[in-house]
Amino acid sequence: MSPGSKNSAFEDEPAIFEKRKPHLLLRARIFQSIREFFTARGYLEIETPQLITAPAPETHIESISIQDRYLQTSPELCMKRLLALGFPKIFQIARCFRGGERGDLHLPEFSLLEWYRTGIDYRDLMKECEALFLFLSHRLDQGTRLRCRGMDIDLRAPWEKLSVQAAFDRYASVSLDQALNDNRFDPIMVEEIEPHLGVNTPTFLYDYPASMAALARLKPGCPSIAERFEIYVGGIELANGFSELNDAHEQRKRFEKELKQRALLGKGISPMPERFLKALKNMPEAAGIALGLDRLVMIFGDARTIDEVIAFAPEEV
Amino acid sequence: MYNASDLRKGLKIEIDGEPYVVTVFEFSKPGKGQSLYRCKLKNMITGVIIDPTYRSGDTFKPADLSERKMQYLYNQDDEFWFMDVENYEQIVLKEDQVGDAINYLMDNLEVEILFFEDRPIGITLPNFVDLTVTKADPWAKGDSVTGDTKPITLETGYELRVPPFIEEGGKITVDTRTGEYVTRVKE
Numbered sequence: 204m205s206p207g208s209k210n211s212a213f214e215d216e217p218a219i220f221e222k223r224k225p226h227l228l229l230r231a232r233i234f235q236s237i238r239e240f241f242t243a244r245g246y247l248e249i250e251t252p253q254l255i256t257a258p259a260p261e262t263h264i265e266s267i268s269i270q271d272r273y274l275q276t277s278p279e280l281c282m283k284r285l286l287a288l289g290f291p292k293i294f295q296i297a298r299c300f301r302g303g304e305r306g307d308l309h310l311p312e313f314s315l316l317e318w319y320r321t322g323i324d325y326r327d328l329m330k331e332c333e334a335l336f337l338f339l340s341h342r343l344d345q346g347t348r349l350r351c352r353g354m355d356i357d358l359r360a361p362w363e364k365l366s367v368q369a370a371f372d373r374y375a376s377v378s379l380d381q382a383l384n385d386n387r388f389d390p391i392m393v394e395e396i397e398p399h400l401g402v403n404t405p406t407f408l409y410d411y412p413a414s415m416a417a418l419a420r421l422k423p424g425c426p427s428i429a430e431r432f433e434i435y436v437g438g439i440e441l442a443n444g445f446s447e448l449n450d451a452h453e454q455r456k457r458f459e460k461e462l463k464q465r466a467l468l469g470k471g472i473s474p475m476p477e478r479f480l481k482a483l484k485n486m487p488e489a490a491g492i493a494l495g496l497d498r499l500v501m502i503f504g505d506a507r508t509i510d511e512v513i514a515f516a517p518e519e520v
Numbered sequence: 521m522y523n524a525s526d527l528r529k530g531l532k533i534e535i536d537g538e539p540y541v542v543t544v545f546e547f548s549k550p551g552k553g554q555s556l557y558r559c560k561l562k563n564m565i566t567g568v569i570i571d572p573t574y575r576s577g578d579t580f581k582p583a584d585l586s587e588r589k590m591q592y593l594y595n596q597d598d599e600f601w602f603m604d605v606e607n608y609e610q611i612v613l614k615e616d617q618v619g620d621a622i623n624y625l626m627d628n629l630e631v632e633i634l635f636f637e638d639r640p641i642g643i644t645l646p647n648f649v650d651l652t653v654t655k656a657d658p659w660a661k662g663d664s665v666t667g668d669t670k671p672i673t674l675e676t677g678y679e680l681r682v683p684p685f686i687e688e689g690g691k692i693t694v695d696t697r698t699g700e701y702v703t704r705v706k707e
Contacts, residue, residue, distance in 0.1 A: 263554050303525055303555060303576070306547025389553035390573050397550065417552070433551055443551060468577065 216519075226512040229343070230500045234296065236342040237316060237496075240335055246292040246318060251281035253298060257476035260461040261417050265302035266473060267311075273473060274300035277493055279418065280479040282319050283447065287486040294318035296496065307508040308439060308498060311517055316499075319491035324446040325419075325430045328490040329407050332434060332442065333360040336405065343503060351437040351502045357404045366410040370396050383412060400435035408433045417457050419445035434494070436502045444492030451483040522580040524557045532564070532583040539564040539583035539636045544571075564634075565641050587632045587644065592625050600625065602633055602640075611640045623678035624649045624696050645696040650705050651675055656688045 238248060254272040258264075259280055266273040275281075278297040285293055299315045320328070336358050340347060349356040371379040374396045382388045400406040409432035413421055416429030430446035448454050455475070462472055500512040510516040522533060531542045544560035557574040564583070590602040590611070598615040600622075611633065615622065621631070621643045629649065634642040655673035669681040674694075682701040686692060691705035 261552060263549070263552060304547070304549060306549075309547055309549060389550050389575075390556055392550040392553065393548045393556055393558070394573070411551075415552070440551060 223511055223514070226500060226504045226506055227514065229504045230496075230512055232343060233339060233496070233500055233503060236339050237294075237296070237335075239342070240338045241294040241318060244292070244331075246294045246320075247290060249282070249285060249290070249293050249295050251275075251278045251285070251295065251297070253300075255281070257474045257479070259418060259476060259479075260458045260465065260473060262461050262464045262468070262470075265304075265470070267300045267302045268471075276301050277315060278317055279491070279493065280476050282317055282491070283486055283489075284479060284482040286319055286321055286447075286489050287482040287484075291321045291487075292319075305517065307510075308501075310497060310509055310513070313509075314496040316494045316496050317491060319447070319489055321487040321489040323490045324488070325409070325432055325444060325490050328444050328446075328492055329362075329364075329409075329432060330360070332407075332444070332492070332494075333358075333362055333405075339499075339503065345503065349436070349502065351505050352439075354402055354437050356401065356436060359404075362404045363401075363406040365400070365406055365408055367408060367412065368410065370400075370408055374399050379412070383414070388412075388415070397435065397440065398438045401437050401439070405441075406435045408435060416445060417461055418448055418454070420448045439498055439502060440495075441498050441502070442492055442494035444490065447486070447489045447491055449483055449486045449488065451480050454483055455480055522582060524555070524574040524576050524578040524580075527557050527559060527574065527580075532585055533561075533580040534583045535561070535580070538566075539585060539641070540570075543569070564636065584637050586635050588635060590631060590633045592627065592629045592631060594627065595625070602631070605630070613640055613643060617641060618643055620699070621645050621696070623674075623676055623699065624651065624694065626651065626676055647695060647697060648693050648702060649696055650691050650693050651678070653682075653686060653688055653690050653692060656682075656686060659684045659687065 241248065253275050254269065255275050256272060258266040258273045258276050264276050266276050275297065277299055278295050282293060282295060295317050297315050297317060298312065300312050302311060304311055337347065340349065340358050347357065347359050349358055368379050371382065375382065375391050376395060377391065382391050400408060410422065410428045411431040413427050413429050416431045419429040419431040422428040422430050432444055433440055434442040458475060465472055497509050497512055501509060504512060506512050527542060527545055529542055529545050533540055540561040540563055542559055543562050546558040548556045548558060555576045559574065560569055560571045562569050588604060590604050593601040593603050595601065600613045600615065600618050601610055603610045624645055632644040633640050634644065651674040653672050654675050657670055668684055670684050671679055672682050672686060673679050680699065680701060682692060686704060691707065693702040693705055694700065695702050
């Protein structure tokens with residue numbers, strides 16, 4: 204960075220803001236339309252605390268601690284406690300925090316839409332995702348096609364469905380098993396597979412290896428696969444959904460495994476989410492999903508970076 | 521030591537005993553997977569570009585780089601000699617390390633020499649240098665209109681285009697970053 208560039212960034216603020224303004228207006232319309240969509244479908248909008256005592260232990264997600272609490276990395280655990288308490292259909296627009304995540308598609312502080320519904324599985328949830336995107340596109344007067352990153356993406360159902368196994372077979376230079384053995388799943392996903400996803404229609408990448416799902420149910424009769432999917436649009440990962448694991452014993456084992464993995468990597472260890480595990484015993488079958496709202500605005504606004512769709516980037520605060 | 525999360529454009533690190541500068545940097549993180557730091561790195565000695573992907577936990581040694589003020593002495597074949605003005609130590613750079621700077625090197629020019637550890641690897645010129653015109657066609661008043669240019673040759677052998685009023689034997693200032701004429705030097 205050249206000397207004085209910080210000052211010039213301040214001077215450029217009105218110009219930067221002029222470029223962001225249409226994206227901020229779009230953002231507001233998307234948030235309103237989301238509320239409209241879920242309310243009309245009988246979902247209850249809820250809020251759960253941002254300051255929590257025990258985030259879901261995950262190897263590669265860093266929570267930020269404030270005094271004796273953690274800023275939520277996702278509202279997932281609290282929302283599932285509400286399912287267990289008898290709320291069958293809930294959604295939330297939540298501010299979430301993850302340490303060390305900063306790039307063209309990442310912010311350490313971002314907005315997630317999460318929704319959960321009892322009595323359905325991840326396939327039903329995929330259909331609801333298709334309906335949501337079409338509804339939003341309609342509300343934004345963008346028809347059924349999305350123009351994003353030079354691509355022309357058809358939002359009409361059904362979207363492309365590609366299992367993780369098939370994606371490796373089709374696009375990767377090594378097999379899925381090989382990638383898992385060599386601990387190269389993530390780099391191959393980013394470099395060789397993701398650029399092909401969500402090109403003609405959005406893509407559901409589904410059925411993840413069981414080892415890659417901390418909170419998802421395993422496929423009945425197929426314990427090597429977790430009922431988890433991700434949505435990709437224009438090569439960008441937008442959402443992560445699954446059939447929810449509601450076996451408290453199995454969930455504890457998974458958390459223990461994640462915590463052990465974190466300890467091995469020398470990462471911070473947070474307490475076991477005991478209240479959640481207790482509630483899980485009463486949680487009915489359900490499916491739920493987390494969708495990155497900043498990225499959703501990016502794809503509907505054809506923004507190049509996530510900074511373009513927020514009021515102020517972390518470096519501008 | 522740097523961590524993968526310290527990586528950013530312009531950072532200079534050492535890999536396998538050679539200095540590299542980060543020219544492109546991209547953070548990515550698939551699903552609930554690992555943080556990945558995708559880079560393009562340029563070898564500061566050979567210019568070779570590599571594109572590794574690093575993960576959190578990877579660490580790097582900062583490249584031990586320093587700059588010293590030196591004076592250009594002379595060249596012999598493809599060797600260019602410079603001298604530290606304080607301790608009279610002399611070092612040599614090869615022609616390919618000097619690069620485009622060759623167009624501006626005249627005796628006693630003060631430059632910054634970049635060292636990797638004790639090894640000289642590159643040169644930084646002053647932004648502006650004054651050089652004598654050794655060859656230029658005469659300018660006949662009235663022949664040209666403003667905005668025209670003509671080719672000339674400088675004392676270093678560098679050829680460039682300048683306004684028509686520049687004459688042989690005169691001095692001009694050249695911007696070493698663009699290689700372009702800036703102004704006539706008044707004697």
